[in-house]
Amino acid sequence: MIKYQPPLYFNDGLIQTLATKYWYGKTWQRWGDHVPWLSHLPQIYAWQEQIFTGAEGVPLWGLWSCPTHVKGTIIFNTGLNGIVKKAWYANLFARKAYNRNFAILLYDWRGHGKTAELSPVPSSYGWREGQDQIHLAEQLTKMGCPPPVILAGVSMGGQLALWGLRAAMETKCSKICGAATLSTHLESNLSLVHLRKTSIGRKIEQSFVRNFRAEGEKRRELFPHTLKPGAVECITSIDNYDREMVIDYYGFNSIFAYYHQTSALYFLDRLALPYLIIYSQNDPLFEPSIWPQMKQRMAQNRNAHLILTKKGGHISHISKTNNLEDHFWGMNRLLDFCETLVDCQA
Structure with a gap:
């Protein structure tokens, strides 16, 4: 495996996070599939739009494509603010996966994007999205x-993928063979407290809140009787969003109970299918005490x-730039693991 080495100007986790989000996010919004940093990968011209049916009959909007010489299928879960058509990282992953002959599905999970236009059912941070997958x-x-079929995701989408793996284990779904996740959200109670400790963390929270309010306004416009x-x-x-929009629907008594129930950290040692977590110790969104707990639990699971x-x-x-691959090191390691999973199934 190629060792991770960031450019010197990206040694600080917060700087790398903000700069990456700004540059790739802004250029994706402007140029879409024609962004320069995707020019080395062939475009996916065979996207098909589809309304799928999730657990409890919840409609889920998605885009999927299947190459000619396909060797497996990946379901990709976007992050907490992720909407497929706006998420640069989801489209980057899709192009890379398709180029490696994987069929790929990008979808807006519960309460997000076009799925939120089809149903008032809120997201549950993976608890019900696991069954959806x-x-x-x-x-x-x-x-x-x-x-x-391999489940993949980043940030909160990584937690969704792990919940999907748990659901596959509990339902004995033979089609799903593993999961690959990056910057994986694992514990909500701890991370929310951590985010509020600094002014920049509070600003990051408010960026999430603006998107939540937009989704809330959409839900009020389309399904006013549900609010x-x-x-x-x-x-x-x-947490106010989850208190007003989520916990009553799913029957939780408190925000703390909801966050604890949905946090994937507490079942990492019990997953009976192979999974990968790529995690940075200087991830600015997560409480630093999480990664030692994650490491300990994962060490107990082969x-x-x-x-x-x-x-x-x-x-x-x-x-850093090298002669072996492009600079999207994290995405490349996710796909390397997906290929290993396919090889193990052959």
């Missing part, structure tokens, strides 16, 4: 995307694979 895998294989009066106006923080780096930021892991 079982349904997605079943439908994709019927449509011609072959197993094995209490004044609910959208109460969305001034992440199915767990951990790449823990000292540097790398959040959804970044941009590397």
